[in-house]
Amino acid sequence: MSEILAVDLLKNLQAHQIWWDDSLEEPVNIRDETPPGEVETDVEIKGEWIPIKTDRVDYRKKVVIVDGVRRIDAHLILGGTGRSALLGEFVVGAFSLEEGKVIKRINECVIVLPPGTHIKETLIIGKAEYIPFSAGKATEEGLYSSFIQRMREKERELAYEFSQKGYIVIADGPLQVPFSEVGVTLGFVKSIRRSYLGERHWSIVLNLKKGERTPIFLIRTSENLPPKYSWYLRLKEPKYFESPFFGLVRLEAPYTLELKEVQELAQFSGGFLPYIISSSTLSSRAPENLAPLESLEKRLRAMFHPIDHIRATLRRMIAQAYEEV
Amino acid sequence: MKIGIVLGTKDATPFEFYIEVDSNQSLQVDDIIVTTSEYPRFGRVTFYGIVDQVISRLEGLETNEQARFHSQGLFDANLTYYCHVVVTRTLAEDGTSPKVPPRPGSDVRLADIEETKLALYFDKMEKKKIPCGLLSNNTPAYLDLDFLLGIKGGHVNISGKSGVATKTSYATFLLYSYFSSLKEVMEAYPELGSVNTHAIIFNVKGEDLLFLDKPNTKLSEKDRKMYEAMGLPAKPFGNVRFYAPPRPKRGQFETILPNTESRIEGVNTFAWTIREMVENDLLWYLFSPKELSDTSQLYLAIRMATKWLNEEMREGLVFHSLRGVIQALEEQIDKIMDRVAVGTRDAFMRRLYRAEQEIGSLIVPEVLPFEEVESYSIDWRKAQVNVVDIHRLSDRAKYFTVGAILKSIVAEKENTGMPWPLVFIVLDELNKYAPISGDSPIADIILDIAERGRSLGIILIGAQQTASEVTHRVVSNASIRVCGNMDASEAEHSVYGYLGSLNKKRVQYLTPGQMFVYQPDVPQTVLVQFPMPAWATKYQESIDTGYIEEEFMVSELDIMREIEKDSDKEKK
Numbered sequence: 002m003s004e005i006l007a008v009d010l011l012k013n014l015q016a017h018q019i020w021w022d023d024s025l026e027e028p029v030n031i032r033d034e035t036p037p038g039e040v041e042t043d044v045e046i047k048g049e050w051i052p053i054k055t056d057r058v059d060y061r062k063k064v065v066i067v068d069g070v071r072r073i074d075a076h077l078i079l080g081g082t083g084r085s086a087l088l089g090e091f092v093v094g095a096f097s098l099e100e101g102k103v104i105k106r107i108n109e110c111v112i113v114l115p116p117g118t119h120i121k122e123t124l125i126i127g128k129a130e131y132i133p134f135s136a137g138k139a140t141e142e143g144l145y146s147s148f149i150q151r152m153r154e155k156e157r158e159l160a161y162e163f164s165q166k167g168y169i170v171i172a173d174g175p176l177q178v179p180f181s182e183v184g185v186t187l188g189f190v191k192s193i194r195r196s197y198l199g200e201r202h203w204s205i206v207l208n209l210k211k212g213e214r215t216p217i218f219l220i221r222t223s224e225n226l227p228p229k230y231s232w233y234l235r236l237k238e239p240k241y242f243e244s245p246f247f248g249l250v251r252l253e254a255p256y257t258l259e260l261k262e263v264q265e266l267a268q269f270s271g272g273f274l275p276y277i278i279s280s281s282t283l284s285s286r287a288p289e290n291l292a293p294l295e296s297l298e299k300r301l302r303a304m305f306h307p308i309d310h311i312r313a314t315l316r317r318m319i320a321q322a323y324e325e326v
Numbered sequence: 327m328k329i330g331i332v333l334g335t336k337d338a339t340p341f342e343f344y345i346e347v348d349s350n351q352s353l354q355v356d357d358i359i360v361t362t363s364e365y366p367r368f369g370r371v372t373f374y375g376i377v378d379q380v381i382s383r384l385e386g387l388e389t390n391e392q393a394r395f396h397s398q399g400l401f402d403a404n405l406t407y408y409c410h411v412v413v414t415r416t417l418a419e420d421g422t423s424p425k426v427p428p429r430p431g432s433d434v435r436l437a438d439i440e441e442t443k444l445a446l447y448f449d450k451m452e453k454k455k456i457p458c459g460l461l462s463n464n465t466p467a468y469l470d471l472d473f474l475l476g477i478k479g480g481h482v483n484i485s486g487k488s489g490v491a492t493k494t495s496y497a498t499f500l501l502y503s504y505f506s507s508l509k510e511v512m513e514a515y516p517e518l519g520s521v522n523t524h525a526i527i528f529n530v531k532g533e534d535l536l537f538l539d540k541p542n543t544k545l546s547e548k549d550r551k552m553y554e555a556m557g558l559p560a561k562p563f564g565n566v567r568f569y570a571p572p573r574p575k576r577g578q579f580e581t582i583l584p585n586t587e588s589r590i591e592g593v594n595t596f597a598w599t600i601r602e603m604v605e606n607d608l609l610w611y612l613f614s615p616k617e618l619s620d621t622s623q624l625y626l627a628i629r630m631a632t633k634w635l636n637e638e639m640r641e642g643l644v645f646h647s648l649r650g651v652i653q654a655l656e657e658q659i660d661k662i663m664d665r666v667a668v669g670t671r672d673a674f675m676r677r678l679y680r681a682e683q684e685i686g687s688l689i690v691p692e693v694l695p696f697e698e699v700e701s702y703s704i705d706w707r708k709a710q711v712n713v714v715d716i717h718r719l720s721d722r723a724k725y726f727t728v729g730a731i732l733k734s735i736v737a738e739k740e741n742t743g744m745p746w747p748l749v750f751i752v753l754d755e756l757n758k759y760a761p762i763s764g765d766s767p768i769a770d771i772i773l774d775i776a777e778r779g780r781s782l783g784i785i786l787i788g789a790q791q792t793a794s795e796v797t798h799r800v801v802s803n804a805s806i807r808v809c810g811n812m813d814a815s816e817a818e819h820s821v822y823g824y825l826g827s828l829n830k831k832r833v834q835y836l837t838p839g840q841m842f843v844y845q846p847d848v849p850q851t852v853l854v855q856f857p858m859p860a861w862a863t864k865y866q867e868s869i870d871t872g873y874i875e876e877e878f879m880v881s882e883l884d885i886m887r888e889i890e891k892d893s894d895k896e897k898k
Contacts, residue, residue, distance in 0.1 A: 061399060101399025277400050280391060296401040299386060 004318065007125050012322040014120065015080035019315060040197050044230070045216040045264065050205045052213040055271025060098050062273075065163045066189075066293050068173040069093035069152045070301045074110070074129075074311055079118065087113040087144040088124075088131055088315075091152040092301040093159050096293045097168075098277075103300045109155065110306070113148050115139035127314045129306040153177050160186045169266070173294060176229055176253045187266060188229075188253030191289035193246050197231070207245040209235035214271045217263055219256070230254040230263045236275045237288040248288050250274070327435055329353060332361055333408055334430030340416060343375070343427065345434050347407045353377055355832075356462035356853050358437040358445050359411060363429040368418040373428045374437065374445030375411035376850050378828045382407045412826075414445050414850050439465045447848050453514040456503045457556035458843055459854025466556045467854045469500070469806060470845055471511065475748060476780035479805030479846060483756075484789040485822070491810025492838045493789040494531065495863075497752045498538070499856050500787065501525050504750075505710060506558050518746060524706050525750040526735075528728060529715040536589045537862035538563040538713060544867050545860055552857035562861035567709035569596040571719055571727070572687050572702075582690065582702070585718055588865045596714065597690045597702035598730060600645045604635045606737070611729035612681040614722050615766030623670040624677075627663055631655055631674070634662045648689040652678045684720045688727065704731060706749060721758070728759060729768040735784060736774060745783030751775065756790040760797045769797060776803040794819035807844045811836040825851055 042050070071091035078085050094106035112124050112131040116139055124131040136147035157177040160170045164184025176188035196203050197220060206215055214234045221228040230253065237248030252270055254263045278288040279295045329351040333344035347353050357377045365371055384403035387393050395401035416423050442465045443449050455468035473479040482500065484493045504511065504523070512518050529535040541562045553560040570584035572595045584593040598608065609632045610618075618624055635651065645651045655662065656675055663671050690702060706712045714731065716724050735749060753759065753772075760772040775786050776799060786804070793801050794816060801807075807824050809817075810833075816822075817830040824844040825833065829851055833842070839858070844851040862868035 096402060098399065101396070102402040292395045292400040293402075296392075296395070296403075300402050303386060 004125065006122065008318050008322045010120060010122060010124055011077075011319055014077065014086065014118070016077040016086070016319060016322070017080070019075045019077055019312075019319060039221040041219040041221070041228075042198065042202055042216070044219045044260065050202055050216055052205060052209050053216060053267075053271075055212050055214060055268050057212070057276065058269060058272035060273035060277055061101075062098060062169070063167060064098040064169045064171065065095040065104070066098070066171045066173070066291065066297060067093070067095045067156055067160045067163065067186075068294055068297050068301070069156045070298050070305075071149065071152050072302075072305055072308070073148075074308065075315055077112075079115070084115045084118070084139055085141065085144070086115065086118070087136075087148060088126075089113065089148045090129065090305055091148075091155070092304040093152065093155045094297055094301050095159060095163055095170075096297040098293065103297055105159065106301060106304055107155065107159070108301075108304045109151075111148065111151060113144045113151075115144070126318065127306065127310050129311055157183055160184065169269070176255060178226055183255055185258065185262075185266075186255065187270060189291070189294075190251040190253065193249055193251060197251075206233045206249070209233065209249070211235055211238050211248070212271050212275050214267055217260070217267055220253075228256050230256065230258070230260075232267050234271050234274060236278050248278075250289055327351075328433045329359070329436060330409075330434045332363075332428045332430050332432045332434060336408075338427040338430055339413075340425040340427055341413050343373075343411055343413070345377075345409045345411055347380075347409060349405075349407075352407075353380060353409050353436075354462070355380055357409075358442050358461065358463060359434050360437045360441050360445070361428050361432045361434040363426070363432050365418075365424065365426050368420075368422070368424040368426065370419055371424055371426060371428075372417045372444075373413055374415040374417070374441065375413045376445070376852065377409045378412050378826070378850075379410040380407070381409070412850050414848070415447065417444065436463065446850075446852060450847065453510055456500075456507045456511070457558060458500060458503065459841065459856040460552055460555055461852060461854060464555055467843065467852055469503075469843070470847055471514065473805040473846055474504075474785065475515070476745065476783065476785060477515075480780040480785050481776060481804040482785075482787040482806040482808060483793065483801050483804035484787070484808040484810070484841075485793040485812060485816075486789075486791065486810030486836075486841075487812050488531075488791055490838055491791075491812060491836070492841075493810060494527075494534065494752070494754055495839075495859055496808060496810070496841055496856060497754075497787045497789060498527065498535070498859065501527070501711065501750060501752065502563065502860070503556070503558060505563065506561075518748070521747040522710060523748040523750070524710060524712065525752065526704075526706050526712045526714060526731065527752040528754065529713050530717050530724075530754045532717060532864075533586060533588045533715065534863045535713045536568055536586060536593065536715065537864065537868045538711060539566045539592075540862040540868035542858065542860055542862045542867045543869060545858060549857040549860070552855070553860060560857075560860040563711050565710035566713060567711070568593040568713045568715065569704055570715040571595070571723070572597050572690070574687055584715075586715060593715075595702055596704050596727075597688050599690055599692050599702070600648070600651060601639060601692065602703060603648075603689055603730075604632065604639055604651075606730070606734060607632055608726070608730045608733070609635075610767040611726040611733075612685055612722075613677055614725060615761070615764055615768060617677055618766050619764040621670060621673050623667060624674060627666050627670055627674040630663050630666065634658070644692075646691045648682050648686045651689075652682055681722060684722045685726050688719075688723060703734075706735070707747070725759070725766075725768050728753065729771060732768075732771045732775065736771060736782065739782040739784060745781060748783045748785060750785045750787055752787045752789075754789040756788045756800060757792060757795040760800045762795050762797055773797060773799055776800045792816050793821045805846055809833055809842045809844075810840065811838075829853075 069091050071089060074088040074090055076085050076087055090110045092106055092108040094103055097104045110129045110131040112133045113136050114133055116135050120133045136144045156172060160172050161184050164170050164186055170186040171189050172186050173189055175190055214232050217230050217232045219228050220231050231251055233249060233251050235248055236250055239245060239247035254266055277291050277293060279290045279292045330345040330347040332338055333346045336344045355377055359375055362370055362372045383406055384393055384396055385406040387403045392401050396403050418424050437445050448468045451468055451470045454471040457466045458469040459467050461467050484496060486493050527535055539562050550560045570586045570593050573583045573585040582595050584595045586593050609628050659671055716727050760769040775784050779786055790796050801821055812833050814831055814834045817833045825842060829842055839855055841854055842851050843854050
């Protein structure tokens with residue numbers, strides 16, 4: 002599609018004002034994690050919990066880490082209704098521990114429209130092609146949520162693709178449903194915002210030593226969603242002045258796997274994840290952020306189209322759309 | 327074949343740009359490259375350039391820690407390999423040279439032989455050029471004869487550390503290249519006519535140059551190929567005369583023999599008769615530059631002494647030695663130098679006596695009828711190349727020899743008023759003869775050659791360890807500058823500005839046979855490699871066997887065979 006058509010498209014959308022705010026990444030009420038439901042703690046160990054030690058293993062295995070990065074490029078105010086559309090870009094990719102490098106990167110630009118607004122063509126700005134799709138809700142949060150959801154779907158597709166190729170996949174964040182489409186994938190949750198466990202078990206979690214994990218437990222979030230296996234793992238022990246959450250992560254595995262397989266994965270995760278952590282000089286989220294994850298995000302961000310160019314072109318195109326003839 | 331693209335993350339200008347090298351390719355410093363871009367006003371523009379720096383790094387990493395993670399397979403980074411290129415030429419299809427930058431992303435490839443010629447303007451030299459070594463891509467580099475022979479410029483100046491920089495070898499190689507291309511040179515410059523060009527090489531180190539006419543039997547196949555690549559035969563010089571100072575004599579009537587060790591056959595003795603010394607006004611050169619600058623009145627004393635000697639000799643006075651001259655001067659000094667202060671007279675005499683000890687053997691009486699030679703003077707017109715061995719002489723005797731020879735050439739050229747035949751002068755240790763501070767008759771004559779030599783047909787191929795210690799005007803008058811291995815600190819002097827900042831750092835890594843060559847019409851100094859001499863540089867190289875001992879053994883065998891033959895005859 003030529004730029005002339007793109008200008009027409011903007012005119013049809015009655016797209017007027019554009020604004021952006023780089024400090025605003027996403028509304029705070031959008032959370033990755035679903036609320037806690039019922040937790041079964043006697044999946045691996047019946048009765049009293051004890052920390053489980055893991056043996057160190059070589060990390061150069063057929064393991065990929067999958068993650069995505071996103072950016073909001075612009076908001077468009079559509080007509081006089083106060084409804085808006087969102088232009089965003091995300092890149093998902095995979096880092097192979099075996100090869101020590103990023104082996105796949107896919108980027109996608111999208112224009113998220115409020116429900117009821119439809120366009121057929123992609124919007125081309127410079128070299129970026131924004132694919133249109135409708136959000137579930139017309140609110141700003143609704144647009145964001147749909148945008149993030151779209152990226153998560155791409156991440157899940159990528160995770161599935163690698164798991165089908167025989168890789169163990171580590172995905173950043175909680176596991177995405179449906180599990181039937183994720184294969185052998187571990188969810189890597191680095192922000193411990195809430196406890197899934199009662200006080201008795203939680204004290205075990207906080208006292209985990211480096212490389213130790215809790216027994217596997219099962220989380221049931223809601224009636225509609227399948228349960229998932231989970232365990233806590235200590236990547237690095239906190240110093241006396243640091244929070245007991247420091248260096249603590251939670252891992253998730255799909256319920257579709259056998260418990261024995263999950264146990265192996267849990268042991269494996271404890272055997273190498275504490276040894277590939279990032280450092281505080283590298284990442285503000287160290288040590289929970291893994292070094293390869295940091296690297297992957299860096300390389301994914303390098304795929305973004307140049308933002309200044311996109312915004313300048315968009316501004317010009319909107320001006321052209323309303324040019325007096 | 328494509329080797330990379332013009333890099334877009336760094337500025338590309340008409341004068342320099344960067345290349346991102348393809349992952350399956352490599353580029354090195356000195357490689358010559360080509361790229362093209364389309365421009366509305368100019369059409370297809372071709373850019374030629376020389377790589378002067380190559381860089382590799384892990385792109386996208388910010389800390390050393392990340393680089394360490396990368397080595398552990400925990401961090402990905404883009405391994406980038408890029409080069410800095412100095413543009414030597416831009417060419418549009420109509421032959422103009424638009425000053426536009428190459429477009430980022432354009433394909434870059436290595437230059438082939440024809441493109442190399444274009445990149446370094448060898449095409450513009452047409453036939454007026456001689457090979458001066460091989461470039462990094464094994465194609466010949468050329469010197470523009472217009473800037474060598476004095477048409478647009480002249481003179482060559484070579485700098486570099488003694489022993490490593492192979493300055494004399496390069497000077498000799500340039501002469502060889504010139505004389506080997508003489509036929510083409512004559513075609514390019516019909517005015518040269520049938521008059522040949524001559525060269526005088528002052529041999530200042532060892533007896534390296536006494537075998538210029540003998541093939542180097544130890545020349546490697548690789549060196550032969552280098553000669554071949556330049557279109558030069560790998561042969562010794564054809565027409566050479568050797569001159570050496572006289573061996574100290576035991577008796578007055580003993581024959582004068584050349585003072586050489588490794589070779590006597592074919593070596594001529596050079597010396598000056600007292601008449602030549604006086605008539606050619608060479609008394610100046612008996613004094614070292616330092617002595618002359620220390621006592622300014624010495625100039626007056628020398629002038630008066632020369633005047634008196636000329637008059638006396640015209641009236642029939644005959645001297646048999648330099649000592650005799652000095653003694654005569656001493657006897658008459660009050661009469662000759664009445665206007666000179668007594669202190670200066672004493673200084674004059676003292677210095678003359680000292681000079682006599684060092685130079686005395688170079689001054690001979692008139693050639694006597696029974697002697698084999700007609701003259702001991704150097705007649706450079708008798709051979710294409712004249713090697714004057716001065717390496718055994720003391721500094722003072724070197725000043726005298728070099729000064730006297732150069733003076734006679736300049737005088738002769740001035741008399742004929744013609745630049746033809748051309749004469750090349752190869753002189754090392756210029757810092758000794760034309761130092762940056764103080765002036766002397768020898769410095770004056772070298773400066774005279776540097777400044778007027780072009781019109782007189784005298785081309786100076788000068789060399790020195792450090793150009794920063796040579797009179798600036800001598801170096802700056804050389805159109806062609808060459809630099810071999812030298813200390814990086816020396817290269818920082820402004821006189822080496824032609825090298826450019828990166829090459830200045832490289833000079834200390836140059837190996838024997840590698841030279842940076844600068845010439846006016848080529849905007850970038852290029853690195854060339856020249857082969858080992860195809861002529862012998864020592865006795866061992868001039869013979870087929872490796873050791874002299876073996877040669878002796880062969881001779882003994884020959885003698886035994888001769889004896890056997892003789893005894894056979896007797897039996898018959």
